[in-house]
Amino acid sequence: MTDTADSLNRPAIRAVAFDLDGTLVDSVADLMHASNALLAELGRPPVDLPAVRSFVGDGAPKLVERVLAATGGIPAAEEAARCLSRFLSIYEADPSAHSVLYPGVAGTLDALAKSGLRLGVCTNKPMGATARLLDDLGIAGFFTAVVGGDSYPTRKPSPEPVLGLLGRLGVGPAETVFVGDNEHDVAAARAAGVARVLLVPYGYARVPLDGLPHDGILDGFADLPGRLSC
Numbered sequence: 001m002t003d004t005a006d007s008l009n010r011p012a013i014r015a016v017a018f019d020l021d022g023t024l025v026d027s028v029a030d031l032m033h034a035s036n037a038l039l040a041e042l043g044r045p046p047v048d049l050p051a052v053r054s055f056v057g058d059g060a061p062k063l064v065e066r067v068l069a070a071t072g073g074i075p076a077a078e079e080a081a082r083c084l085s086r087f088l089s090i091y092e093a094d095p096s097a098h099s100v101l102y103p104g105v106a107g108t109l110d111a112l113a114k115s116g117l118r119l120g121v122c123t124n125k126p127m128g129a130t131a132r133l134l135d136d137l138g139i140a141g142f143f144t145a146v147v148g149g150d151s152y153p154t155r156k157p158s159p160e161p162v163l164g165l166l167g168r169l170g171v172g173p174a175e176t177v178f179v180g181d182n183e184h185d186v187a188a189a190r191a192a193g194v195a196r197v198l199l200v201p202y203g204y205a206r207v208p209l210d211g212l213p214h215d216g217i218l219d220g221f222a223d224l225p226g227r228l229s230c
């Protein structure tokens with residue numbers, strides 16, 4: 001049911017907003033490679049995949065801070081800022097070499113877009129890398145609007161970027177389903193007042209999904225169309 005209000009007089013769903021890392025794209029390998037290129041320049045030891053997975057979700061500044069903290073400590077502010085900017089130029093130059101869409105993502109986005117739903121991305125990843133990653137993986141064209149971790153003064157778990165995305169999509173929260181992978185997605189989408197918050201079972205969450213105030217955990221991404229209306 002995407003074009004009429006349901007029997008409880010809830011507005012029909014007109015849009016789906018997606019988180020990016022851990023929801024649409026398994027991106028952690030490229031984040032690890034960029035981190036390790038920076039660490040090599042600093043003469044520090046590398047970080048591994050599980051460590052980087054646990055560092056993702058709060059945007060690039062936090063990721064770099066956690067990488068530095070795990071490999072010898074966070075340097076003084078000026079050097080830490082230089083490390084962030086160096087990481088971003090390494091990562092943004094090629095954010096997709098080792099990154100893949102999760103199973104069912106391309107086909108499901110295509111089906112949802114063809115059904116007339118407006119699709120958007122709300123990620124904590126900076127916009128430069130986000131735009132390039134979506135383009136490289138061939139899914140940029142499905143989205144009417146994309147907002148990144150540097151699009152607004154605050155990022156998820158703040159509702160600000162979710163509400164900003166909905167404004168760009170031209171829909172209200174009550175007409176929107178949010179699909180994410182972690183605790184920040186649930187907090188941001190709930191605070192924005194979206195109709196439903198659904199989670200994927202495979203992402204980078206750092207807390208058990210069962211304890212979060214979501215409206216359902218998908219079996220896989222291809223499960224999504226059947227879960228939009230109930």
Ligand SMILES: O=C(O)COP(=O)(O)O
Nearest residue numbers: 020021057058059124125
């Ligand atoms: O950049 C990050 O930390 C994670 O981004 P996400 O919001 O797409 O999961």
Ligand SMILES: [Mg+2]
Nearest residue numbers: 019021022181
């Ligand atoms: Mg995520």
